[in-house]
Amino acid sequence: MKLTYPLTGLLSLFTLVSAQSDSGSFVDADTGITFQSATVTEDITYRLALPADASAEKPYDVIIQVVAPIELGWVAWAWGGSMTYNPLTVVWANGKSATYSSRQALGYYTPVMYEDAKYTVLKGTGTNSTHFKFTALCSGCASWPDFDGNPSTLDGAGQVNFAYAYSRTPVDEPANSETTFSIHDSVGHWTHDLGAARSDKFSSWVAANKVTNSTLRRHVHVGRYGY
Numbered sequence: 001m002k003l004t005y006p007l008t009g010l011l012s013l014f015t016l017v018s019a020q021s022d023s024g025s026f027v028d029a030d031t032g033i034t035f036q037s038a039t040v041t042e043d044i045t046y047r048l049a050l051p052a053d054a055s056a057e058k059p060y061d062v063i064i065q066v067v068a069p070i071e072l073g074w075v076a077w078a079w080g081g082s083m084t085y086n087p088l089t090v091v092w093a094n095g096k097s098a099t100y101s102s103r104q105a106l107g108y109y110t111p112v113m114y115e116d117a118k119y120t121v122l123k124g125t126g127t128n129s130t131h132f133k134f135t136a137l138c139s140g141c142a143s144w145p146d147f148d149g150n151p152s153t154l155d156g157a158g159q160v161n162f163a164y165a166y167s168r169t170p171v172d173e174p175a176n177s178e179t180t181f182s183i184h185d186s187v188g189h190w191t192h193d194l195g196a197a198r199s200d201k202f203s204s205w206v207a208a209n210k211v212t213n214s215t216l217r218r219h220v221h222v223g224r225y226g227y
């Protein structure tokens with residue numbers, strides 16, 4: 001009996017700590033960007049870098065990076081922490097490259113294309129023998145109109161709850177970002193430390209990792225990534 005109380009206390013402390021954030025600092029060798037990185041399940045990793053002044057007060061851009069095993073057909077990030085009425089980033093391997101699709105689910109069926117999130121693909125995008133990796137600047141991933149049409153912005157200074165989904169079944173047309181794809185094998189949630197993802201190097205990271213079609217091709221052919 002004597003052990004029960006301290007153990008219970010310890011356990012609840014661990015629960016409290018893990019509930020705070022699932023992300024940690026990670027320096028990506030391909031881009032030189034320091035991300036807050038969370039590996040959620042099945043070796044799927046979601047990473048974020050934010051501008052130094054990101055907060056819930058006004059919209060801001062984010063740098064996102066998703067890394068996943070090539071055995072997976074697609075993986076996705078739900079920015080509002082649930083499937084419907086928030087921006088979804090869906091990513092999959094496409095030959096030596098990685099393709100993304102900006103979506104929004106209007107119900108529990110195939111999400112439609114979502115035009116209000118704009119992506120600029122950055123260096124650190126491609127596929128090697130084990131993983132695909134997607135890196136982009138996203139404008140409109142961290143802000144969107146809520147169900148009543150009111151603008152809402154993720155608290156860039158706090159901890160935010162995201163949702164993921166993945167499927168082992170490939171999308172129907174990997175080269176086409178508007179492709180159809182089938183339902184997930186699994187979904188889940190994680191908590192990301194957005195406050196710790198902020199950096200005053202944000203703009204220089206974006207500038208240093210812009211790609212032209214030819215640098216992207218070259219990069220993809222080299223195919224060596226620090227996953």
Ligand code: HEM
Binds near residue numbers: 084183188
């Ligand atoms: C063809 C594509 C998809 C279909 C048919 C589909 C269908 C469904 C269905 C039927 C459910 C269960 C709803 C319930 O339990 O009441 C669900 C849940 C969920 N889906 Fe999808 N889904 C698709 C794509 C996606 C994508 C791309 C994401 C992005 C992360 C996603 C995230 C989730 C999440 C987080 C849940 C848990 C419940 C919730 O958050 O509302 N789904 N989905």
